[in-house]
Amino acid sequence: MDQSAILKQSKSCSQSRVIQTHxxxxxxxxxxxTLYGGRLMEMIDNCASISVSRHARCLTVTASMDTLNFIEPLPLADSVCIETMVTGTGKTSMEVFVKVVGEELNTGRRYLAATAFLTFVTVPNDAGQKVYVPSVFPETAEEKYVCAGYAKRRQTRLSAYAEDQAFNQQISIDIPWA
Structure with missing residues (x-):
């Protein structure tokens, strides 16, 4: 398909929704x-990668975990439900919102355990050309609320990226024990 045609396509947030429960x-x-934070991060990245694959239908990589807010611990024997969806797109990048809900299986009490935003980018195709992604649109009240903040979050990420690039130039990669 022509890359300009892909840019004109639009998909709903729900078309990229992924739900994993453990x-x-x-x-x-x-x-x-309680669940290791690093283990939760692995689960989040896995789930989010499926969302972007559903949205873009191409090879992508995780560019960043922009925020991860641990809200409530996830104790042993509870379940952890990770829900992801694409909530914003650039030309070759996608933002994924992550909602982590815990459940006390003995009582049925559900609680918001964490939220996160990740950014994924497409990988150039075999000819070395950029692969563009469809835009995204919200339908539910929650999706509209989350998507409404995309432009501001994207601008914050772009500013932070420029600062990170300058910071990285000052970091030594010399052998520390020499």
């Missing part, structure tokens, strides 16, 4: 008997 087992926990 029981929190002992091997997934830290010494506080």
């Amino acid at each position: 029981r929190i087992l002992p091997a997934m926990c830290n010494m506080h008997n």
Whole structure:
């Protein structure tokens, strides 16, 4: 398909929605008997990668985990439900919103455990050409609320990226033990 035609396409947030639910087992926990933060990050990245694949239908890579807010711990034996969807697009980039909901399986109490935003970018095709992504549109009240903040979050990311590039130039990669 012509890349300009792809840019004209638009997909709903729900077309990229992914929901993964896991029981929190002992091997997934830290010494506080709650889910390791790093394990949650792995689950988030996995789930978000499926959302962008559904949206763009091409090869992508994680560019950044822009924010990850741990709100409430996820204890052993609860379930963790990770819900992701594309909430904003550039030409070759996609923002993914992540909602993490815990559930006490014995009582049914549900709680917001974490939220996150990740950015993914497309990988150039075999001919080395950029691969463009369709735009996205919200339908539900929650989707509209999250998508409404995309432009501001994107501008913040772009500013931070420029600062990070300058910062990285000052970081030594010399062998530390020499």
